[in-house]
Amino acid sequence: MKSTKRSILFALFSVGAALALGAPAALAQHDHGAAPKAQPGHNDGGHSHGPAAKAPDTYSKAVAEMAARAKEVEEALNKGDLDAAHDEGDAIAAIAKSLGALALKPDSGVEKGKVKDINLAGKEIAEQMDAIHEAGEKKDMAAAKAAFAKGKVQIDSLAAAAPAKYFCPMHCEGAKTYDKPGECPVCHMKLKKQTSEQFSVTVKPVGGKLEAGKPVNLLFTLMDPRGMQVKDVEIVHEMPLHLLMVSKDLSWYAHEHPALQPDGTFTFTWTFPAGGEYTLFHDFTPKDVGMQVVPVTLKVDGVPAAPVALKADSDKPKTVDGYTVTLNTGGPVTTGKPTTMSYTIAKDGKPVSDLTPYLGAMGHLVIMSQDLKEFVHSHPHEHAEGDHDHAKQGHTDMKGGPKVDFEAHFKAAGLYKGWAQFQHNGKVITVPFTFNVAKGEGSGEAKPHEHGK
Template identity: 40%
Template sequence: MKKSIFTGVVALTLVLSGCGAKMDHSNMNHEGNNTAIPQAGEMSHGENHGGGDTTAKDDNLKVTWKLTAEKPQSNQNDDLTIQVQDKDGKPVQDFEIQHEKLMHLIIVSKDLSYFEHIHPEYKGNGLFTITTKFPNGGDYKLYADFVPKGGEKSVKEHVVTVEGAAPHVAALNPDTDKPKAIENKEVTLSFDKLKAGEELTINFNIKNETTKQPISNLQPYLGAVGHVVIISEDTGLYLHVHPMDEKATGPDAKFMTTFPKSGTYKIWGQFQHEGKVFTVPFTVKVP
């Protein structure tokens, strides 16, 4: 199978695979409160299971997004509904389970300082719902990642403008090659090479921060040793990648991907250890 585009996290290692496809901007109706986040012109999305699955946009689908609050406020719970329909406006009834869920919803702030990976509940008739909150004022990008029954993987996007105090937007600076500490873990991100347009291997190496001993008893998170999401600095490119060996338990978690073009990317690696999920963010500049 042909391998394509996707993902990774700290001394620099990343993994993802997918395909390039234009992102669907239709039905982004937030009661007129949308403020566009700059786009890259094309949205790439897909996933790599180590086998190199290629995914494409499904033009026969459309999504309607709605928050209960006409003007969502920061740090307040809000109910979000995501309605999936076919090209004729009829609800899509059935969805494939991908990594234990029918839909993965990724939420990031415009400056990529905030990240959330959640799973809306399916109510039937193409309707997904979830309660969430946005921590600060400003613009957020939402990516709904799902597979209609018998169809292809689809990623639909939406922009929400939240009222309230917005934090200072810091520049997205690439991380150095030193490990990153989180949840008493020391995580090192590394690549066999780092170049746009070429397939590469990303590795997350995870140790105990105090003892420096390798952690080899990672637990499955959503059916795999880890998951990686990569988003470009302008939020125009979205990559969701899964490990080469889903049954791995550490200390290494390897992924494969191809960055579609040069630029700065934020990478979030998610893993589970001793019953707790931890997320490690990295920023890389891809030549």
């Protein structure tokens, strides 16, 4: 397994609906304000996003990503959020301009006679997305919607005509795919059509059932879009798999690391504190693909905990295990622009300036929206004061604090809860804060997205 360290990482994910046990879908990652760049980074099996994302390298992936981002543009416009709409539109425009070149690749599956039409469609899409950007700057919602409607016609047409991929259901030839239906040359079974570009995770209890207050062994299997097990994953922040678990009302949270087994699966023994619904976010990075975050919802038998109402509390310090932590966001948190989340840690009235790295970083910050549709995973701007080369080499003699800064970017307004983790004297401190995110300027007149009613 390859080892990778994300020293400065921000990732924002749109989750969508909750997922049933054994039938998860991968999260799409979204970078706002930057078009995909051709450099190493993170993607989700076709949807390249994030500060270090890379552009789609195949025609099929490019069309799939445009279609996925078009849904985000449509959702943003329906909410009156022009900022998010033109940011996603910018990314679509960048992809659209590359369609002709990608279609010309020998393995694109595109007939040569159709390349010219694809190139023209790409130019039309780019023009309409540029028009959305201009409309966003002028705060002209009607013009933005009109431009999107024209661009979406072309995107839908390309998506409907995109060449399908087929693979052997027995994976006789590994990850190899074919552009036409037929049979596997090895086992002669009928090739199966690939219907998704997303990774997934299956979670199964072994030798027991999901029951509150009782330990259960869980088996995790990572799957690629073809339904083939993923065995080669990179080590990121010292672990191949980060498991972030949260209760439905966000009152309970845990960050754990299942153990990798020789067959490529992961195992983990856990005791859930109460009955009810839990969402497990699986953060892993398949080799040569990029970071994936896959949510799976589990239902645990037993008496549920009393629901805890979520209320903003970031204006007051929090005391956890004898540590006093304050959060400063530099003013109201809004959509459409990055926010610096500054945490200051003290103990017994004195600043803590000797924090040590935890899992390869001076801190970890996970933020979720109340409806679990938005997910942020961020790491500090800097590892610590000192030699950054030492951090890259895995040295743990670095010190940090008392202030640790993270960067976060929010697409949707609403109520959010974040859990920051730091390490001091060998002990990991987890500090929760809840805060509101308001709709930023240029986002139209829509009211902030409200949940829980």
